[in-house]
Amino acid sequence: MRRWNGWGEETVNYGVTEGARVFLAERIGPGHVPQDVSPEDMRALVPPSCLKEHPLIRTDIWERVLHSTGQSQADWINIRGGRVPAFPDGVAYPRNGGEVREILTFARQAGAVVIPYGGGTSVVGHLTVPLLERPVLTVDVSGMNALLDLDERSRLATFQAGVRGPDLEAALSKRGYTLGHYPQSFEYSTLGGWVAARSAGQYSFHYGKIERLLAGGVLETPRGTLILPAVPASAAGPDLREMALGSEGRLGIMTEAVVRVSPLPEKEVIKAAFFPDANMAYAAVRELAQSGLPLGMLRLSLPEETETTLRLSDPSRALAALEKWLKWRGAGEDKCLLLYGGIGRERTVNFALNEAWSIIKKHHGQGVGTAIGKAWRNNRFRLPYIRNDLWEMGYAADTLETAVNWLKVPATVEKIQASLREALRQENEKVHVFTHLSHFYAQGASIYTSYVFRLALLPEENIARWLRLKRAASEAIVQAGGTISHQHGVGLDHLPYLSAEKGTRGMEMIRSVCRAVDPEVMMNPGKLFVDGL
Ligand SMILES: Cc1cc2nc3c(=O)[nH]c(=O)nc-3n(C[C@H](O)[C@H](O)[C@H](O)COP(=O)(O)OP(=O)(O)OC[C@H]3O[C@@H](n4cnc5c(N)ncnc54)[C@H](O)[C@@H]3O)c2cc1C
Structure with missing residues (x-):
């Protein structure tokens, strides 16, 4: 369950x-474990439902x-601390587009x-459920999980949109x-x-982000059905598919999605290499990202994340020997771990990994084989x-992410990390911060920062701590x-910062598009x- x-x-x-416990205690101090509410306490907080009965809705x-x-993070603090702002009045479980339409009418x-x-x-x-005078109905689409069609010639699969990752891949x-x-x-x-x-x-x-994989689909909006045709490419005006992408439930409910699929890979290998410092690592991954090589994946852990990853691992003689060897080869305290993988046809994978290795070597990377990559994949x-x-040890862990052009990557990493480390200084709390780059483009990369802070005993204090951290890092990203x-x-969490990116006109356009299909909000x-x- x-x-x-x-x-x-x-x-x-x-x-x-035990090593990881000691590491965290050394970095930010021993944790304080707050008292979580029990399921019984949580049940007692739920008010009666305001919805009438309906056969597809559970209350x-x-x-x-x-x-x-x-x-x-706010969800965690709220549900564990018994301060969830509001509950849905009911949960609908539709099985197809017709039932979704019925639910929207209801x-x-x-x-x-x-x-x-x-x-x-x-x-x-x-x-997050808004506190409103109106009833709130959550529509759980997890029952809509069938593979409806596979067009092998066009490599397009049509799924009901509630399908989860493992079921989708299994089908x-x-x-x-x-x-x-x-x-x-x-x-x-x-x-x-x-x-x-x-x-x-x-x-x-x-394979690309989901925007490259989505070819089309069906969206049930409050004003009716919107069909997004699955064509290979189109110049027929603005792409409505792009509006469904990132719509966050505001345009309606996606009932079907047509996705671009690939043959199962013949070979999948993930290798690891260490660089002596972040500058060498940045130069290497930029060259890899801009090389046009058909690599499967890249993931660069910066020094703090590399150290955290190694400290979280089971201490072993092999690990100690590896670190000693790396130090001897010049990759000591500031070392950065790169995972680079090949996926696809065997010949393409071998070619891509060989070429990648020459780039890594040129930037002083030390190759360490496939064991770390295998462990990462398994875990x-x-x-x-x-x-x-x-x-349960008294710490909260959260992550945040952005993407910037290559010119800005190192400075942005520093700004985000520094903002988080400083955010709780006034209350004398330390924050353990570490970063990796996880998605790469010729133009730049995504920056993914994790941070761990100590929990206070009261949920209100934890929300206050988290808000300070989130605000500091979000402002650093915007700047x-x-x-x-x-x-x-x-x-909700990034809403205050969206207009800095989209501008007033952009925000008006987003709002107008949503209003066009959802005038009653x-x-x-x-x-x-x-x-x-
Ligand atoms: C441990 C963990 C790891 C994560 N790792 C990643 C990661 O590697 N990459 C990544 O991109 N994200 C990651 N996420 C974030 C999250 O998994 C993604 O945002 C994911 O896309 C949400 O999918 P979901 O089905 O859970 O949607 P939900 O969380 O249920 O909903 C997300 C939003 O989509 C809307 N929505 C959901 N289904 C539909 C539908 N059928 N029609 C219309 N609107 C809909 C909801 O209203 C909501 O606004 C991670 C989250 C966790 C907890």
Whole structure:
């Protein structure tokens, strides 16, 4: 069963090593473990539902609790501390587009607002239930998960949009295909959620972000059905597909998505190399990203993340020997870990990895084979479970991300990291901050920063700490000229910073497009822009 107030399956634990506990205590001090509310306490906080009965809608209390938050830091603090701002009045489970239309009609008649809910993995407050006089209906699309069509000649697959990552890949791999979209939330996140939040998978260098993979689909809006035709390319005016991408539930509910699939790869290899410092590593990854080589993935951990990764690993003789060898080869305290992978046809993979190696070598990279890459691949969906362990040790872990041009990458990394390290200085709290670059383009890269801070005993204090951190880093991103999000979206958390990027006219255009299909402001109000309801 899925955890109701944390990440993942109840039976899966990350298991933090003793070395990692000591490392964190040294960095930011021993954790204070706050008292979480029990399921019984949480149930007692849920008010009676304001919705009339409907055969597709459940109004039982636990169902409403389970759909009251996503996975943002505020969501965690609120659900664990018993201060969830509001609960949906009901949760609908449609099985197809017809039932979605029926639910939207019911919601309009009830004067309800509607929150589309995919896998519930949003990390920026997309799913936060607004406190309104109107009833709130969450529409959980997870029952809409079928593969409807596979056009092998055009390499297009049509899925119901509620399909989760593992089910999508299982259906495709049976037929010899893959979408190749692996966000770290893969276990639960859905195709519709990827589209609505403009998601990026770990192999985006090869397959592209979801915007490259989405060919078309069907969106049920409050004003009717919007069909997005799946053509290879088009010059027929603005691309409506682009409006569905990043729409965050505001335009309607995506019921079907047509995606561009690829044959299953013949070979998949991930290698690791270490660079003596960040400057050499930046130069190498920029050259790799601009080389046009058909690589599968790239992931560069900067020095603090490299050290954190090594300290979190099980201490072993092999690891100690590796670090000693690296030091001897010039990669000491400031070393940076690069993972670089090949995916696809065997000959292409071999060629890409060989060529990549010459670039890495030229920039003083030290190759260490495939063991670290294998371990990363095996653990990549297990790593998010560490957030449960850390909370139970008295620490909160959060992440944020942006993308900037190459010219700005190093300075932006420094600005973001410094802003977070300083954010809790007034209350004498330290913050452990580390960064990697995870999605690469000829023009620039995405910057992904993780930070760990100590929990206070009261949820209000934890929200205050997190807000200070989030504000500091978001302001640093805006000042650096980065996008407020490369992959997580806007939701509530990034909303105050969106107009800096889109400008007044841009915000008006976004609002007008949403109003055109949703004049009664039914769809996920308060996200992307303020509605003034
Ligand atoms: C541990 C963890 C790791 C993550 N790693 C990544 C990562 O590597 N890359 C990445 O891009 N993101 C990542 N995320 C963020 C999150 O998984 C993505 O934003 C994902 O796209 C959300 O999908 P979901 O199905 O869970 O959508 P939800 O969280 O349920 O919803 C997100 C938004 O999409 C809307 N929505 C959902 N389904 C539909 C639909 N069918 N029609 C219309 N609107 C819809 C919702 O209303 C909401 O506004 C991670 C999150 C977690 C918790």
